[in-house]
Amino acid sequence: EAQVTQNPRYLITVTGKKLTVTCSQNMNHEYMSWYRQDPGLGLRQIYYSMNVEVTDKGDVPEGYKVSRKEKRNFPLILESPSPNQTSLYFCASSSVDTQYFGPGTRLTVL
Amino acid sequence: GNSVTQMEGPVTLSEEAFLTINCTYTATGYPSLFWYVQYPGEGLQLLLKATKADDKGSNKGFEATYRKETTSFHLEKGSVQVSDSAVYFCALRGSARQLTFGSGTQLTVLP
Numbered sequence: 001e002a003q004v005t006q007n008p009r010y011l012i013t014v015t016g017k018k019l020t021v022t023c024s025q026n027m028n029h030e031y032m033s034w035y036r037q038d039p040g041l042g043l044r045q046i047y048y049s050m051n052v053e054v055t056d057k058g059d060v061p062e063g064y065k066v067s068r069k070e071k072r073n074f075p076l077i078l079e080s081p082s083p084n085q086t087s088l089y090f091c092a093s094s095s096v097d098t099q100y101f102g103p104g105t106r107l108t109v110l
Numbered sequence: 111g112n113s114v115t116q117m118e119g120p121v122t123l124s125e126e127a128f129l130t131i132n133c134t135y136t137a138t139g140y141p142s143l144f145w146y147v148q149y150p151g152e153g154l155q156l157l158l159k160a161t162k163a164d165d166k167g168s169n170k171g172f173e174a175t176y177r178k179e180t181t182s183f184h185l186e187k188g189s190v191q192v193s194d195s196a197v198y199f200c201a202l203r204g205s206a207r208q209l210t211f212g213s214g215t216q217l218t219v220l221p
Contacts, residue, residue: 031207042211042212042214043209048207048208090153100156103153
């Protein structure tokens with residue numbers, strides 16, 4: 001089954017404690033991206049990757065890092081989380097014309 | 111830059127009512143247009159899409175027509191069901207693969 005998986009699904013952490021949200025896809029897509037979803041703002045892109053070792057900033061990259069060492073994985077890293085990064089995060093993987101979204105990770109930073 | 115504006119919710123309808131969710135966009139060139147649906151506790155799923163002017167996307171009784179002259183892509187369904195209750199997002203994709211989303215419209219259908 002074609003899918004995008006994310007872990008963890010829920011995470012509560014404290015300010016400044018580094019965390020990583022993993023994302024994996026089994027569709028051999030080159031393009032992957034991360035979004036955050038906030039009430040009234042829709043989804044905003046954080047980072048995207050056109051292929052292995054190729055990443056670029058989206059609309060709201062501050063406070064986040066990513067890496068793309070393998071085609072299937074695209075982890076999101078928060079080196080020093082802050083409360084304003086409390087949000088719902090989605091990873092997505094894209095074919096030529098369709099994006100497939102993971103189930104989401106709800107992050108709370110206290 | 112690109113932008114998408116969709117009608118604010120929440121929208122509450124009775125079962126079998128007609129649904130319209132308005133969506134307009136600003137973009138350079140010829141974007142592709144999408145509607146995504148998010149059911150409670152789940153990620154976004156592609157509902158329908160249109161890639162050029164006058165194309166009509168349709169799926170599960172939902173339809174939307176790409177209107178370049180009015181830069182619109184309104185979502186419609188003739189008879190909604192309780193199971194259609196969800197958040198609906200209009201989105202566009204320009205020359206890159208980046209999607210630009212509207213703010214989402216919460217739809218609640220009452221039995």
